[in-house]
Amino acid sequence: MTIDWEKNIRNTIEGFPETHRDKILQLWFEWLETEPESPLYESWAQFSSKIDDEEALYTERRVYLKRVKNDLRDFENPPKGWHKVAKALAAVASIFLVLFLALARVFRVAE
Numbered sequence: 001m002t003i004d005w006e007k008n009i010r011n012t013i014e015g016f017p018e019t020h021r022d023k024i025l026q027l028w029f030e031w032l033e034t035e036p037e038s039p040l041y042e043s044w045a046q047f048s049s050k051i052d053d054e055e056a057l058y059t060e061r062r063v064y065l066k067r068v069k070n071d072l073r074d075f076e077n078p079p080k081g082w083h084k085v086a087k088a089l090a091a092v093a094s095i096f097l098v099l100f101l102a103l104a105r106v107f108r109v110a111e
Contacts, residue, residue, distance in 0.1 A: 005040075005075040006032065012071055016064050024064055027051060041072040 013025050027048060036043040048065045056062075079087075 005072070008075070009068060009071055013064075013068065016067075017060075020061050020064050023051065024048075024061070024068070028068070038076065039073075040076055041069045044072055045069050 010025070010028065013021060013028055016024060031044060031047045034047070036047070045065075048068070052062050052065060053059055
Protein backbone atom coordinates (compact mmCIF):
# COMPACT_ATOMS: atom_id res chain seq x y z
CA MET A 1 0.00 0.00 0.00
CA THR A 2 1.10 3.51 -0.59
CA ILE A 3 1.19 6.53 1.65
CA ASP A 4 -1.80 7.99 -0.25
CA TRP A 5 -4.31 6.30 2.03
CA GLU A 6 -2.58 7.81 5.06
CA LYS A 7 -2.84 11.30 3.57
CA ASN A 8 -6.48 10.79 2.61
CA ILE A 9 -7.44 9.57 6.07
CA ARG A 10 -5.50 12.42 7.69
CA ASN A 11 -7.38 14.90 5.47
CA THR A 12 -10.65 13.27 6.51
CA ILE A 13 -9.76 13.57 10.19
CA GLU A 14 -8.69 17.20 9.76
CA GLY A 15 -12.18 17.89 8.42
CA PHE A 16 -13.76 16.77 11.71
CA PRO A 17 -15.05 19.34 14.21
CA GLU A 18 -12.39 20.80 16.45
CA THR A 19 -13.82 19.15 19.56
CA HIS A 20 -12.89 15.68 18.23
CA ARG A 21 -10.21 16.37 15.63
CA ASP A 22 -7.16 16.65 17.88
CA LYS A 23 -7.86 13.57 19.97
CA ILE A 24 -8.64 11.40 16.94
CA LEU A 25 -5.61 12.73 15.05
CA GLN A 26 -3.40 11.94 18.04
CA LEU A 27 -4.89 8.45 18.17
CA TRP A 28 -4.30 8.10 14.41
CA PHE A 29 -0.59 8.87 14.78
CA GLU A 30 -0.30 6.45 17.71
CA TRP A 31 -1.97 3.76 15.61
CA LEU A 32 0.39 4.36 12.68
CA GLU A 33 3.37 3.93 15.02
CA THR A 34 2.18 0.40 15.81
CA GLU A 35 2.74 -0.53 12.13
CA PRO A 36 -0.75 -1.97 11.60
CA GLU A 37 -1.32 -4.99 9.41
CA SER A 38 -4.15 -5.82 7.06
CA PRO A 39 -7.06 -5.59 7.32
CA LEU A 40 -6.41 -2.04 8.41
CA TYR A 41 -10.02 -1.20 9.20
CA GLU A 42 -10.26 -4.03 11.75
CA SER A 43 -6.96 -3.04 13.29
CA TRP A 44 -8.15 0.57 13.56
CA ALA A 45 -11.48 -0.48 15.08
CA GLN A 46 -9.73 -2.45 17.81
CA PHE A 47 -7.18 0.28 18.51
CA SER A 48 -9.69 3.13 18.49
CA SER A 49 -12.06 1.32 20.83
CA LYS A 50 -9.85 2.32 23.75
CA ILE A 51 -11.11 5.93 23.61
CA ASP A 52 -14.69 5.01 22.72
CA ASP A 53 -17.26 4.96 25.49
CA GLU A 54 -18.58 1.41 25.18
CA GLU A 55 -21.48 1.97 27.58
CA ALA A 56 -22.93 4.96 25.74
CA LEU A 57 -25.57 4.21 23.16
CA TYR A 58 -24.48 7.04 20.85
CA THR A 59 -21.53 9.42 20.90
CA GLU A 60 -20.29 11.89 18.32
CA ARG A 61 -16.77 10.57 18.73
CA ARG A 62 -17.95 7.07 17.78
CA VAL A 63 -19.42 8.46 14.56
CA TYR A 64 -16.07 9.98 13.60
CA LEU A 65 -14.13 6.85 14.58
CA LYS A 66 -16.45 4.77 12.39
CA ARG A 67 -15.97 7.23 9.54
CA VAL A 68 -12.22 6.60 9.66
CA LYS A 69 -12.87 2.84 9.78
CA ASN A 70 -15.21 3.03 6.78
CA ASP A 71 -12.71 5.09 4.79
CA LEU A 72 -9.99 2.55 5.54
CA ARG A 73 -12.29 -0.26 4.42
CA ASP A 74 -13.05 1.61 1.18
CA PHE A 75 -9.32 1.96 0.47
CA GLU A 76 -8.65 -1.72 1.11
CA ASN A 77 -11.80 -3.03 -0.58
CA PRO A 78 -13.03 -0.45 -3.08
CA PRO A 79 -16.80 -0.61 -3.53
CA LYS A 80 -17.98 -2.53 -6.57
CA GLY A 81 -20.32 -1.05 -9.14
CA TRP A 82 -23.40 -2.64 -7.62
CA HIS A 83 -22.46 -1.18 -4.20
CA LYS A 84 -22.48 2.29 -5.69
CA VAL A 85 -25.83 1.67 -7.39
CA ALA A 86 -27.34 0.32 -4.16
CA LYS A 87 -26.11 3.35 -2.25
CA ALA A 88 -27.61 5.71 -4.83
CA LEU A 89 -30.94 3.86 -4.76
CA ALA A 90 -31.01 4.04 -0.97
CA ALA A 91 -30.41 7.79 -1.13
CA VAL A 92 -33.24 8.27 -3.64
CA ALA A 93 -35.56 6.08 -1.57
CA SER A 94 -34.85 8.10 1.56
CA ILE A 95 -35.69 11.33 -0.28
CA PHE A 96 -39.02 9.88 -1.42
CA LEU A 97 -39.75 8.68 2.10
CA VAL A 98 -39.15 12.14 3.53
CA LEU A 99 -41.36 13.72 0.86
CA PHE A 100 -44.11 11.16 1.47
CA LEU A 101 -44.04 11.74 5.22
CA ALA A 102 -44.11 15.51 4.74
CA LEU A 103 -47.07 15.33 2.34
CA ALA A 104 -48.92 12.92 4.64
CA ARG A 105 -48.48 15.34 7.50
CA VAL A 106 -49.72 18.27 5.40
CA PHE A 107 -52.84 16.37 4.35
CA ARG A 108 -53.48 15.23 7.92
CA VAL A 109 -53.32 18.81 9.15
CA ALA A 110 -55.62 19.94 6.33
CA GLU A 111 -58.34 17.53 7.46
